[in-house]
Amino acid sequence: MNGHSQRKPLRARPEVEQLKGYSAPLEGRRGLLRLDFNENTLGPSPKVAEAIRAFPAEQIAIYPEYDGLREALIANLESSPAGLACALTTAHVGVFNGVDAAIHAVIHAYGSAGDTLLTTSPTFGYYGPCAGMQGMAIEAVPHELPGFVFPMEAIGAALLRTPRILMLCNPNNPTGTRLPAAQVLALAAAAPQTLVVVDELYEAFTGDSVLPSIDFRAVPNLLVLRSLAKTAGLAGLRIGFALGHPEVVDRVGRVTGPYDVNSLAVTAAMAALGDQPYTDAYVAEVLRARHWLVTEMRRERASCHVAGGNYLLLWPRRSSATVEAELRAAGILVRSMAGKPQIDGSLRISIGTTEQMQLFWQAYQAIDSEP
Structure with a gap:
């Protein structure tokens, strides 16, 4: 290489060299229904x-x-x-x-x-x-x-x-x-x-x-x-x-x-x-949407867990990786919990508005139907 020997870059601290960094798939999310990162799905106050x-x-x-x-x-x-x-x-x-x-x-x-x-x-x-x-x-x-x-x-x-x-x-x-x-x-x-x-x-x-x-x-x-x-x-x-x-x-x-x-x-x-009234109204809508979705899930005997937060866990009948990929192809993002202790194989679903959750549930039922 132009007469120069190739050198390796300097190593970081041992703690950093051994570290597995936190990463999240943040690219290519615009224009999709974002139910993957527990964000506000409507946007901020005007x-x-x-x-x-x-x-x-x-x-x-x-x-x-x-x-x-x-x-x-x-x-x-x-x-x-x-x-x-x-x-x-x-x-x-x-x-x-x-x-x-x-x-x-x-x-x-x-x-x-x-x-x-x-x-x-x-x-x-x-x-x-x-x-x-x-x-x-x-x-x-x-x-x-x-x-x-x-x-x-x-x-x-x-x-x-x-x-x-x-x-x-x-x-x-x-x-x-x-x-x-x-x-x-x-x-x-x-x-x-x-x-x-x-x-x-x-x-x-x-x-x-x-x-x-x-x-x-x-x-x-x-x-x-x-x-x-x-x-x-x-x-x-x-x-x-x-x-x-x-x-x-x-x-x-x-x-x-x-x-x-x-x-x-x-x-x-x-x-x-x-x-604050805008934020309070959004939170109230999320709670209404969560209640609607959980009611539908339990009616269909879906395997799910819901407690606090603007999210819930859902275990698909099919492979969670397959369901996640097919939902993305349908324009809906969810978060796989693959590899996480106790919840491996589940999907974390962020809760948005009732209308958004209706869109999700319709798509999910078509994708995760019984074989």
């Missing part, structure tokens, strides 16, 4: 689109400013029917480039090589790679069968070994497993040397949030993650929040860049937080 269209072009050249965003989130939470257990300040709120970035920052800030990240199985697939980047050991406790019940006793026993981080997805993706706020608080109180992180991306569909019950002064080892992706329809703009004791929020913020959240995301978030 007020979000108006705010983005009115965004001044000159501000594109300016680094983003976050004035008012944390206050808007706090006001939104305070005005919810459940309210808050204690007053929050802006120091209680961290802003991140999506909850994925918040998860990465939490583990980067608190996890070291040899530490343990405790979680359940199956759960959101990004926790593992983030822990692996830090060289952490991962202890994943299976849900109890039947019904994918939260393994309270086993998690409690594991906490006696003082893992560095306990990561809870509540309700859990993909099983929908729900954990009442009182039990979350009990786990955090029983393990003061463990950072308990509650990923509440799907809380709006169940009302199981810990925020109306918690005083972070009394439980400083609890951190709550929230997003505007699943309900308010801002998945494409990437914005998430972490709420907790100011010292914990500060430490997590130290391992992120100073301008990780872009100006358009801030503008959209402000508009979305200011139009």
Whole structure:
């Protein structure tokens, strides 16, 4: 090669070389019915689109400013029917480039090589790679069968070994497993040397949030993650929040860049937080659509599991890979759970509007009919 010997590229840290990264098939989804990633299937409030269209072009050249965003989130939470257990300040709120970035920052800030990240199985697939980047050991406790019940006793026993981080997805993706706020608080109180992180991306569909019950002064080892992706329809703009004791929020913020959240995301978030009735109406429609679909599935004796969240699990009669591919050919995307413990062979179906679920169910019945 032009007289030069071929050299191998530099190797990354051993933890990264051994890592199997989290990947998701994100290309080629436009124009299809997206029931694969638990997104809002209608789009954000019209007020979000108006705010983005009115965004001044000159501000594109300016680094983003976050004035008012944390206050808007706090006001939104305070005005919810459940309210808050204690007053929050802006120091209680961290802003991140999506909850994925918040998860990465939490583990980067608190996890070291040899530490343990405790979680359940199956759960959101990004926790593992983030822990692996830090060289952490991962202890994943299976849900109890039947019904994918939260393994309270086993998690409690594991906490006696003082893992560095306990990561809870509540309700859990993909099983929908729900954990009442009182039990979350009990786990955090029983393990003061463990950072308990509650990923509440799907809380709006169940009302199981810990925020109306918690005083972070009394439980400083609890951190709550929230997003505007699943309900308010801002998945494409990437914005998430972490709420907790100011010292914990500060430490997590130290391992992120100073301008990780872009100006358009801030503008959209402000508009979305200011139009809670739109989000509430979308959530209500999803719950109606879920009830309709589950009723139809049970009438046809389909093998399914539904609990919390805007999704459910469905076990086809035919090969799940075949059914997934044929649904895609029909213009409908669903997510295969192939290889995941306890749910291998199932499909995760995101719930949209009633009309969208009727389209899905009609296509599914034609594809997964008895031979």
